[in-house]
Amino acid sequence: MSILKKLFTAVRGGAREAGEAIVDANGIRIFEQEIADAKNALQKAKRNLTEVMAKEMQTTRKISALNDSISEHEGYAGQALEKGNEALALEIAEKIGDFEREKAEHEEVLGGFSQHIVALKQQIKEAEKSIKENQRQLSMVKTTESVQQATMAVNSTLNTNSSAMTSARASLERIKQRQQDRQDQLGAAKALESETNGDGLKAKMAEAGIGGTDTNSADILARIKAKKGN
Amino acid sequence: MELNELSIKLATFETEGVGFESFMIANPGEQDVLQVIVDGNDELPIFVTQTQEQLLCISYLFSEEEVKADLKDELNDTLLRLNVPIPLSAFAKVDNRYAIFGALSVSSSFDDITHELVTLADNAIEALEAITPYLND
Numbered sequence: 001m002s003i004l005k006k007l008f009t010a011v012r013g014g015a016r017e018a019g020e021a022i023v024d025a026n027g028i029r030i031f032e033q034e035i036a037d038a039k040n041a042l043q044k045a046k047r048n049l050t051e052v053m054a055k056e057m058q059t060t061r062k063i064s065a066l067n068d069s070i071s072e073h074e075g076y077a078g079q080a081l082e083k084g085n086e087a088l089a090l091e092i093a094e095k096i097g098d099f100e101r102e103k104a105e106h107e108e109v110l111g112g113f114s115q116h117i118v119a120l121k122q123q124i125k126e127a128e129k130s131i132k133e134n135q136r137q138l139s140m141v142k143t144t145e146s147v148q149q150a151t152m153a154v155n156s157t158l159n160t161n162s163s164a165m166t167s168a169r170a171s172l173e174r175i176k177q178r179q180q181d182r183q184d185q186l187g188a189a190k191a192l193e194s195e196t197n198g199d200g201l202k203a204k205m206a207e208a209g210i211g212g213t214d215t216n217s218a219d220i221l222a223r224i225k226a227k228k229g230n
Numbered sequence: 231m232e233l234n235e236l237s238i239k240l241a242t243f244e245t246e247g248v249g250f251e252s253f254m255i256a257n258p259g260e261q262d263v264l265q266v267i268v269d270g271n272d273e274l275p276i277f278v279t280q281t282q283e284q285l286l287c288i289s290y291l292f293s294e295e296e297v298k299a300d301l302k303d304e305l306n307d308t309l310l311r312l313n314v315p316i317p318l319s320a321f322a323k324v325d326n327r328y329a330i331f332g333a334l335s336v337s338s339s340f341d342d343i344t345h346e347l348v349t350l351a352d353n354a355i356e357a358l359e360a361i362t363p364y365l366n367d
Contacts, residue, residue: 014306022264045252147288149261150279151324154290157265169365171273172358178270 028141035134042127049120056113059106066103070096233264233280236343240266240332245344248313248351268351276350283339286345288324288331295326296365299347304361305364319353320344330354 073096080089194200233254240250248269251309255263255277267288279286297305309321309328319332330353332346 139281139283143284143286146261146279146281147286147324150263150286150288151259153255153257153263154265154277155259166273167365168296168358169362169367172355173364174273175271175355176359186366 028138031134031141035131035138038127038131038134042124042131045120045124045127049117049124052113052116052120056110056117059110059113062105063110065108066106068101070099070103073099079173231285231338231340231343233278236278236340237264238273239340240344243248243340243344245341246348247350250344250347258290266347268287268347271351271355274305274351274354278347278348283336284333285336285343287334287350288322288329289350290324290350291328291330291358291361292365293327294323297328298364298366301364316353316357318349321357330357 026184030129074090077092078088092157191200237254240252243250247363251267252257252264253271255265257263261279266278268275274289274291276287276289279288294302295341313320319330320329322329330350334342336348346355
């Protein structure tokens with residue numbers, strides 16, 4: 001059964017007792033061991049793969065060298081025949097036969113290597129997939145466990161706290177009250193600031209037409225005109 | 231980031247116009263939990279827990295018993311629908327309590343974490359406000 005399915009069953013309807021483990025500690029250890037084993041196997045498979053790939057390359061090189069020798073000796077045999085030396089041509093032909101036998105052997109080995117590589121690559125892919133899958137599932141189990149433990153810790157804090165789980169409504173009201181208080185404080189601070197700066201008094205005096213009135217451009221223009229008139 | 235380290239950094243930090251208070255919950259030998267209070271909202275603390283892969287930030291909203299029985303299905307349905315549009319946070323249920331939470335990668339930066347905390351705190355208050363009609367008077 002997949003872990004998520006297990007978790008689903010376990011949490012459905014809150015049937016589970018608080019603190020009851022979904023997968024026991026031993027189960028988790030086994031799971032972790034499985035992941036570690038899979039990682040080791042993966043490491044080994046990768047090392048094998050590089051070895052086999054190196055051997056495949058070597059064999060391919062040997063085959064191409066043999067191909068070169070064969071065509072070279074075929075040329076020699078032709079030359080011997082041209083010179084009418086049948087015996088030498090036959091000897092060369094035997095040599096070519098040796099090369100071809102050797103080549104056939106190498107080709108068989110090469111086929112084995114290629115198959116091995118395909119198999120190893122498949123193995124590696126599967127190991128990687130299974131490691132990832134196991135890690136994801138383990139992480140789900142561990143997260144559930146952590147949240148559970150955290151919840152117990154939170155519960156004991158909340159219970160010892162005087163501000164224990166009061167109703168959400170009350171909490172919200174207190175928060176909103178505090179926000180309002182802060183707003184009011186901010187407003188009061190602003191009022192106080194303008195008062196101490198004398199802004200408030202000035203504003204009142206201006207309203208009453210007392211004190212330094214604002215000179216506006218019309219006044220200035222009138223003053224200039226008056227000067228000119230003098 | 232270790233929770234201890236996070237707590238120390240939060241103490242002297244201020245972002246998006248808010249400050250943080252935080253302390254570790256005594257839970258010897260068990261899962262570490264950091265209680266974070268954003269902007270003085272003691273009523274809706276955020277509990278931060280670290281697991282191998284993620285940093286979980288959970289704020290508990292209300293208990294199952296507070297929900298008006300005849301509106302419970304509707305509430306559950308609404309919360310599921312809100313999960314996608316609500317920024318960074320999702321609704322959840324832990325034991326018999328409804329919660330709002332955010333999950334971060336353990337490799338998240340300090341800025342990512344504080345942004346998450348501030349957003350979660352705002353979301354928690356807004357969610358509670360929106361859900362109030364579903365709760366018992």
